[in-house]
Structure formats: structure tokens, C-alpha cells
Amino acid sequence: MINVTKTFLPPQEEYNAILKRAWDKNWITNRGVLVQELEEKLKQYLGIPHIIATTNGTLPLQIAIKALQLTGEIITTPFSYVATTASIVWEGCRPVFVDIHPNYLTIDETKIEAAITNKTSAILATHVFGNPCHVEAIEAIAKKHHLKVIYDAAHSFGVKYKGKSIFNYGDVSTCSFHATKLFHTGEGGAMFANTEELINTLFYHHNFGHKTQETIQGIGINAKMSELQAAMGLAILPYLETILKERKRVVDYYDNNLDFSKLLKLKIREKTDWNFSYFPILFQSEKQMLKVKAMLNEQDIFPRRYFYPSLNTLSYVNSIDFPISESISTKVLCLPLYHDLKETTILKICKIVNAAV
Numbered sequence: 414m415i416n417v418t419k420t421f422l423p424p425q426e427e428y429n430a431i432l433k434r435a436w437d438k439n440w441i442t443n444r445g446v447l448v449q450e451l452e453e454k455l456k457q458y459l460g461i462p463h464i465i466a467t468t469n470g471t472l473p474l475q476i477a478i479k480a481l482q483l484t485g486e487i488i489t490t491p492f493s494y495v496a497t498t499a500s501i502v503w504e505g506c507r508p509v510f511v512d513i514h515p516n517y518l519t520i521d522e523t524k525i526e527a528a529i530t531n532k533t534s535a536i537l538a539t540h541v542f543g544n545p546c547h548v549e550a551i552e553a554i555a556k557k558h559h560l561k562v563i564y565d566a567a568h569s570f571g572v573k574y575k576g577k578s579i580f581n582y583g584d585v586s587t588c589s590f591h592a593t594k595l596f597h598t599g600e601g602g603a604m605f606a607n608t609e610e611l612i613n614t615l616f617y618h619h620n621f622g623h624k625t626q627e628t629i630q631g632i633g634i635n636a637k638m639s640e641l642q643a644a645m646g647l648a649i650l651p652y653l654e655t656i657l658k659e660r661k662r663v664v665d666y667y668d669n670n671l672d673f674s675k676l677l678k679l680k681i682r683e684k685t686d687w688n689f690s691y692f693p694i695l696f697q698s699e700k701q702m703l704k705v706k707a708m709l710n711e712q713d714i715f716p717r718r719y720f721y722p723s724l725n726t727l728s729y730v731n732s733i734d735f736p737i738s739e740s741i742s743t744k745v746l747c748l749p750l751y752h753d754l755k756e757t758t759i760l761k762i763c764k765i766v767n768a769a770v
Contacts, residue, residue: 415758417717419751420592421656423648431647435640444620447643451598454650459571459578461605463612465619466643470567470589470602472619472636474500474537477585477604479632480614481561485532488560490520491725491738493539497565498724501537509533510725512735516680518542518693521737522550526558535561540579541720543568543690545682548582563587570596571657573686580605585615590642595656595690596649598642659752660689666756667692667748670763675770692750693719696770699743705769706746714762719747 422428435447452464467473478487478500487501491510501508511524518541525536536555538546546564555562564582566572567589572579580586590601604619606612614631617624622633649656668678677695681687696702702718709716723742725732748762 415714415749415754415762417715417719417747417749418593419753420597421595421649421652421752423645423652428644428648432641432644435644440640442637442639444637445640445643447640447647448638451638451643451646451650454647455603458650458653459580461578461580463606463609464580465604465612465616466590466598466638466646467602467604467619467636468638468642469600469636470587470591471496471500472634473585473587473602473604473615474563474565475504476615476618476634476636477563477587478504478506478535478537480611480618481535481563481584483534483561485534486530487535487537488525488528488533489537490539490541491723491732491735492518492541492720492742493565493724494567494720495724495727496567497537497539498727498730502729506534507532508724508730508732510730510732510735510738512737513541513741515737515741516677517544517547517682518679518741519544519546519682520551522547522554525551525554529554529558529560533558533560535563537563537565539565539567540569540572542679542693543570543572543688544679545569545572545574545579545582545685547682548574548579552582567602568594568690569688570594570690571653571686571688574682575684581607584611590646595660595688596646596653598638598646601638601642601646656752657688660750663750663754663759664689664692666759667763670760670767672767672770676766689750691719692748693745694748694766695741696744696746701770702744702746705766708765708769709762712761712765714749714758714765716749717747718742718745721745
């Protein structure tokens with residue numbers, strides 16, 4: 414069976430050797446030595462000033478909304494994973510959608526200002542498939558209207574824009590370290606901010622509100638990463654360059670063998686060092702996409718409709734139509750992409766897709 418992704422697992426003995434350090438200390442959670450080491454190594458690898466490792470990639474979005482004291486309306490994208498919109502609603506705010514760019518698939522920055530009202534408190538945008546938003550335009554709009562900016566960078570581990578980590582943009586950025594991601598901790602995630610004051614606020618929110626063991630600074634929840642998760646991250650870190658190299662190999666093979674006279678692919682924003690996180694292709698119609706998906710499934714190959722549905726159609730939001738996002742969400746399909754996907758399998762996928770279109 415060929416799934417859309419496959420978890421990279423380091424040699425089990427290497428994971429066990431790292432985990433033994435926590436075992437020997439009998440310190441499995443509450444920010445043990447492995448979590449702290451992972452944070453330091455990720456700061457060095459990514460070139461970022463601050464990071465807080467978390468138990469998943471969704472809680473950082475909710476914590477960011479809480480830490481920035483957002484209320485009212487938050488402008489966001491309808492083309493993202495459901496967690497983006499759900500986090501806004503969960504925190505008692507209202508998502509206000511803005512349609513997406515048809516090539517980059519990120520929020521269309523030229524349409525943001527028209528959606529701003531006196532109730533708008535922030536912009537929450539997604540770097541879709543690791544493809545950066547137009548961060549300069551969004552920053553300018555936010556400054557002009559005194560708004561906060563959160564980036565859902567769940568897919569963006571290792572991405573650089575204009576030579577620096579994509580996590581350095583916005584008031585807060587978040588990332589997922591889920592097992593399906595190119596860097597993972599099994600379950601896990603992280604949040605990033607550029608100021609000491611904001612990172613301290615995020616920190617106490619993710620740790621029940623504690624300032625010290627006996628002092629509560631403010632409201633908080635439990636979003637801490639465990640030592641078991643951190644051990645996985647530490648075991649994977651030495652293999653990151655190999656993982657990225659192999660994922661690029663797969664992407665290059667798709668690029669060279671798919672018939673793009675009848676398909677569209679993601680346009681990576683200029684001056685971006687991409688991470689080869691996903692390989693979405695856009696068909697001419699939903700009918701055509703479903704035909705290809707069925708043909709691949711018959712061969713035990715399972716791509717994913719990602720992202721589907723367009724989030725403005727969710728039952729718990731009150732929204733208008735967004736034709737670009739709704740159209741693309743019905744026609745997009747992410748093909749299998751992982752470190753050890755064989756070229757014979759990639760060629761088989763390409764032949765099926767090309768024959769169908």
C-alpha cells in the first residue's frame with residue numbers, strides 16, 4: 414500500500430538510547446532535559462531566537478489567539494486544514510474568510526483590506542504546503558490597521574524566505590511535528606515569537622499559567638511536549654538533510670514525468686527555499702480528479718484530497734462563497750511524497766495520472 418505520506422522512523426536503537434537518558438532520570442514530562450535540548454538544537458538548525466515545543470500543532474494556534482488577547486473577527490484563509498478555522502472558533506472569535514491566490518494557494522493579500530472592520534483584531538494566514546504567504550504585504554496591512562498576525566506554518570519546517578526562517582515572520586508562528594510531517598516527534602508541534610515578552614506569555618499559557626511552581630501568572634492549559642516525543646525529534650534531527658534530499662528527488666521525478674500541459678502545480682513564491690512537504694496537483698475538474706483518485710486506489714495507491722472541503726463551507730461558520738478556494742478544493746489532489754518512495758512507483762503514478770487526463 415502506498416499512502417500519501419510515510420513516517421520517517423530512525424533506527425529504534427538510536428531512539429532508545431536517547432530515551433534512556435530520560436528513563437535514567439525518571440523524568441518523562443514537565444520540560445525535561447530532552448525537551449530543552451531539542452528546543453536548543455532546533456533554534457540552531459532553524460536560525461530562530463525563540464521556540465516553545467508543544468504536545469501537538471493545534472494548541473499553539475489556540476494559545477497564540479489567547480496570548481495576543483484577540484477578540485471579535487480574525488481574517489483567515491478558507492484553504493487550510495480545519496484546525497486553522499476551528500482554533501479561531503474554539504477561542505470565541507469569528508473567522509472572516511478571504512479568498513486565495515489561484516497559483517500560490519495562500520491567502521490573497523490584495524483582498525485582505527476589504528475584509529477589515531472595526532471588529533477585526535488579527536490576520537491568521539497559512540503558509541500552504543510550506544509555500545509562504547506574501548508576508549511583506551500582510552505586515553504592511555497589519556501595521557496600517559493595528560492588527561496582530563499569526564501564521565499557521567504547520568507544513569513549513571525548514572522553509573526559508575529571503576534567506577531567513579519563515580518562523581521569523583508575524584507576531585506568532587506555529588508548526589506541526591505530527592508523524593506525517595518531514596520533521597516530527599510522533600505527535601507534537603511548536604510556537605515561535607520574536608520578542609522575549611511575547612514568548613514568556615506563550616510559555617506560561619502552555620504550562621497551566623505557572624510563573625514558578627507556586628506562582629500562577631495567568632490562565633493556562635497543558636500543551637507541554639513530553640520526553641518521549643522530544644526523544645523522537647532528537648533521533649530524527651541527524652537525518653534531516655537526507656530526508657530533504659530524498660523528498661526533493663521525488664518532487665523532481667514528478668516534475669519531469671507528469672504532463673503539466675493538462676495539469677497545474679503549486680507555484681512556489683519567489684525567493685523561497687522550499688521544503689518539499691507536499692506535492693499537490695490541480696485537475697481541470699472534480700470529475701477528472703475523482704477519476705484519477707479511483708484509478709490510483711485500484712492500484713493500492715492512496716493520494717489525499719488536501720485541503721478539502723473549503724473551510725468557509727463548514728457547518729459551524731457563517732460565511733459567503735469564495736469561488737477560488739471552493740473550486741481548487743474540489744480539484745486538488747496531493748500525490749504520495751516521502752523519503753523512500755521508489756522511482757518505479759513514482760513512474761507508475763505518473764503514467765496513471767497522465768493516461769487519465
